[in-house]
Amino acid sequence: MISIRQATGDDWASIWPIVQEVLAAGETYTFPADLAEDFARDMWLEKPPGCTVVAVDEDGVVLGTAHMGPNRPGPGSHVGTASFMVSSAARGRGVGRLLGEYVVQWLRDAGYHSIQFNAVVESNTAAVKLWKSLGFTVIGTVPEAFRHPRDGLVGLHVMYLKL
Structure with missing residues (x-):
């Protein structure tokens, strides 16, 4: 049983190792592999009108996380965006799909017009397949x-979903 709930500041101790792991791999995000923890915390723990969530198992172990909110301020604030990270130990268990479904519904319920993902690494085929299956x-x-550590230079997709 995996559930999704709003993250709190206390969750950071469980989120940070996931962020470190994902960034160190260098395969899916345009952030430096050695991103400072304080910067990462400020970036990941969204402030309103955005939101950060965690996916947890029945024992409360954080398996993954997502944050969402407006893609741009002002006249672009009706378009939402989101980012997702799942621990390597939890991949293949549907955590990404649950987080994706949750985020789409959250942005829909919050009144966003659409969702734009600005930089989905094209070689991240699991993510591209997931987002397409959700209608993007x-x-x-x-x-x-994007400089991929194994694949060399690859493209960054802009993905879109009208809500």
Whole structure:
């Protein structure tokens, strides 16, 4: 049983190792692998109108996390965005799908018009497949915009879902 709940400041101790692991792999985010913890915390723990959530198992172990909110301020604030991270130990258990479904519904309920993911690494085929299964489309790809540690230069997709 996996549930999703709003994250609190106390969850950071469980979120940070996931963030470190994902960034150290260098395969899916455009942040430095050695991102400082204070910066990462400020970036990941969204302030209103955004929200950060955690996916937890029946024992309360944090398996993954997501944060969502407006993609841009002001006249662009009706378009939402989100980011997701799942621990390697929890991959393949549907955590990403549960987080994705939760975020889409949260943004819909919050009155957003659509969702834009700004930089989905095209070689991250599991994520691209998941987002497409949730109704997102690739509306453009910036060629060779991401230095993948194994695949070299790969594109970054912009993905979109009208709510």
